[in-house]
Amino acid sequence: MAEVVEVLVPGGKATAGPPLGPALGPLGINVKAVVDEINKKTGEFNGMQVPVTIEVDDKKKFTVSVGVPPTTALIKKEAGIEKGASTPGSQAVGDLPLEAAVRIAKMKKNDMLSYDLKSAVKEVLGTCVSIGVTVNKQKPRELIKAIDAGEFDNVLRG
Numbered sequence: 001m002a003e004v005v006e007v008l009v010p011g012g013k014a015t016a017g018p019p020l021g022p023a024l025g026p027l028g029i030n031v032k033a034v035v036d037e038i039n040k041k042t043g044e045f046n047g048m049q050v051p052v053t054i055e056v057d058d059k060k061k062f063t064v065s066v067g068v069p070p071t072t073a074l075i076k077k078e079a080g081i082e083k084g085a086s087t088p089g090s091q092a093v094g095d096l097p098l099e100a101a102v103r104i105a106k107m108k109k110n111d112m113l114s115y116d117l118k119s120a121v122k123e124v125l126g127t128c129v130s131i132g133v134t135v136n137k138q139k140p141r142e143l144i145k146a147i148d149a150g151e152f153d154n155v156l157r158g
Helices: 020-027 031-045 071-079 098-111 117-131 140-148
Strands: 003-010 049-056 062-066 094-096 133-135
Touching: 003 020, 020 031, 020 049, 031 049, 031 062, 071 094, 071 098, 071 117, 071 133, 094 098, 098 117, 117 133, 117 140, 133 140
Parallel strands: 094 133
Antiparallel strands: 003 049, 049 062
8 A cells, every 4th residue: 555645845945854754764765766856846836835745655666746836825926025915905015917817726726616717816816815915906806806897708718
């Protein structure tokens, strides 16, 4: 039976220290090989926490599966900010183009409760509200109303 280890690691910068080392050490596999594989697969998410699943079979062979970082991390990267606003309702710390929100929604769609792209984009905009990021220089709630009114249907097909 395969052993499964699920961890959050910094993209492209995983190390043999915690949380990986202690989780993988008892399984008797080459931890450095696993770390190298994780860093190769998560390099594009540099600076973000990335969910990683490592499966180790009874022959000590491992497979690494990389998930998509949390929506908040993707928004912060796209907006070029380190952290969200301390008072999200009244303070904006960055701006996100609508195209970036659509890209994030497409990346995260399988992890969301949404059935279509339009709803997934609205979920991303809701996250923008909670961290104080405007979208297309507008408050995200205003953009959600515009999406509901059909103003962006040409962009949100899919």
